[in-house]
Amino acid sequence: MRMATSMVRLVNQVAERARSVEVLWRAGLVPLPRVDVIVGSLLATRRFGPLAGAVRIAARRDPRAVAIVDERGPLTFAELESRSNALARAWSQRGVRPGSAIAALCRDHRWLVLTMLAAGKLGAPLLLLNTGFAKPQLTDVAAREKVTVLVYDEEFSDVLSGITGVDRFLAWADTDTSGTPTLGEVIATADDTAMPVPAKPGGLILLTSGTTGTPKGAPRPKISALDSAQFLDRIPLRVGEATFLGAPLFHGTGISQFILSLALGCKVLLRRRFDPEATLRGIAEHRCTALVLVPTMLRRIIDLAPEVIGRYDTSSLRIIFVAGSALSPEVGNRATEIFGDVIHNLYGSTEVAVATVATPQDWRRAPGTVGRPPVGCRVALYDDSGRRITRPYVTGRVFVGSGLAFEGYTDGRHKEVIDGLLSSGDVGHFDADGLLFIDGRDDEMIVSGGENVYPVEVENLLVEHPDVVEAAVVGVEDEEFGQRLKAYVVPAAGARLDAEGVREHVRRNLARYKVPRDVEFLPELPRNATGKVLRDKLP
Structure with a gap:
């Protein structure tokens, strides 16, 4: 019986791998029957890790193709390779070794990308710090992870002042650097020949949101090229296109799609700060086929005036990839009306990575769904x-x-x-x-009068009201019911909605015990960089 079970498992694994190869071939990542290219891609990923391996794959395909475009202009895959070689070699000469922990607190730009590539070529784990974290969180995380090298943008100098005993390098700097070496200076004076292959890739360390204390580190020491099929199975990215990356690189959503886009040889647009109209302008200028966002970014785009949206030709978009927090039916439906059937809603987490993806067809059938497992x-x-x-x-x-x-x-x-x-x-x-x-x-379930209530159902209903921009629902103590619901509502400009109007809207659509007893109006909800509501920061 045990042998039969093992055989079934083996057959399923082989079938799954075969399907993964077919998915990669369909995307153009595996050029069958070029077995040499397939083996080379697998080896590059295994030797250098996900990002450095992806750039090596793309540079082999077309080194002169543009890899990234940021505020400083374009960089080709060949330029990423040579400049990251120089940075890796310079760090090696300064004592950085395989296993040395490198941390980066940067916005999305070329210097962060080069840091990630150099770390992969050194076999050094790279800790991606969240730009929204406070000084105590950053200090605690750096100590716990035993960081030896710290790369950061000039704007974050103050929040990193509690970290001591590290070798510091400035990434993006607009003023006097006060003696701290910049990555540009280091790269310009270093040899850019390739480094020896590390014994093992350093991998990436992503951090949890830190909404309940010190963020936890979730390492991703390796990634198989075949595992890319988990994204490509239900998200039709293709070789040689263009991706606008709105989601931050320190988050699983941004880094996963960045790596995948580079492996496909796509041009990736990076911006240090998200701007909804500038995003539309970038899509039109570079004919982007994919846009990667968290839900709050998508809401900011669709909240632009129709005449502003209409200024830009976004017909090239085939994919709006949304992840990081819950996408409400109201936001997804409005985006579909504006951009067509392009919504791809991914559900996952820092720990589990990919779980399910809703395709545009899934969304049309059941708005709010996160779809099926790829x-x-x-x-x-x-x-x-x-x-x-x-x-x-x-x-x-x-x-x-x-x-x-x-x-x-x-x-x-x-x-x-x-x-x-x-x-x-x-x-x-x-x-x-x-x-x-x-x-x-x-851990957010509310028990009111013996009935279980999950806030998202009430929140999704509230944002469907024309006078509500966004809403959050929490449980507060109640002597009679144990807990009662309290709604925090951000009203639309010029709205005349009052607390009773909010309650009546819920009363007409949901069960009695889901009606918020308390309603408080706020100018905005406190959120982190990926759009999750910071419920402990609600007044």
Whole structure:
């Protein structure tokens, strides 16, 4: 019996790998029957890690092609290769060794990209710091991860002043550098010949959001080229196109699509700060086929006046890739009306990476869905006792299996595992067609009068009101019901909506126990860099 089970597992794995290769071939990443190119791509990724491997693959395909465009202009794949070689060699001469931890606190630009590439060529783990973190968080993380080299933009000098005992380098600098060497200076004076292949790639360390304290480190020491199929199976990126990257590179959404776009030889537009109209201008100028955003960025774009949106030809867009936080049906539907059937809604996390993707067809059928698992991923729901839930419309805890999932936090802790699947920390349900919906965070459930309420359902309803821009719902203590719902609402300009109007809107559409007893109006909701509401910062 055990042998039969093992054979079935082996057959499934072979079939999954074959399907992954087919997905990569369809995208143009695997030029069958060129076995030499396939093997070369696999080796480059294994030797240098995901990003440095991706650039090497693309440079081999066309070294003169433009790789990135930032505020300083374009850089080709050949220029990325040579300049990152110089930086890696300079750091090596300064004592950086395989395993030395390098940290970067930068906006999205060429110097951050070169830092990531150089770290990969040295076999040094790279810690991507969040530009929204406070000084104590950054200080604690740097100490825990034993950072030896710190790369940062000049604007972050103050919040990094608590970090000591590190070798510092300035990335983006607009004024006097006060004696701190810049990456540009280091690269200009270094030998740009290739470094020896490291014994193993250093990998990337992504950080959790840090909404409940010191952010945890989630390392990604390696990535198989075949695992790219988890994105490409349901997101039709293709070789040689152009991607506008709005999501920050320090977040899983941004870095995953950046790596994949470069591996495909795509031109990637980077900007230090997100601007909705400048984004449309960049799409039109460079004929971008993909736009990578977090939901709050998409909302800022569609909230532009129609005449502003109409100034720019965005007909080249085939993909608006959204991830990082929940995409409300209202925002996704409005974006579909403006840009057509291009919404690709990814659900994942720092820990599990990819879980599911909703295609435009999925979204049309069921607005709000996060879709289905792509090739190489599995998703299952379990109740609080660890029993599998298979019936539709029954909410359970979400567990994910993915070749890109992490193997534990850098402090030794791990997420709960059932049947080889990793907890995402969320709860959700499948509909009758097998499409997944996320109902909220497991720890955000509100119990009011014995009834379970997940805030996202009420929040999604509230933002459908024409006088509401955004909303957040939390539970507050109540002597009679244990908890009661409180809604924080950002009203639209000129709106006359009052608290009773908010309650009446919910009362007409949802069960009585889901009506917020308290309503508070705010000019905006506190959010982190990826658009997640900081509920502990609500007044």
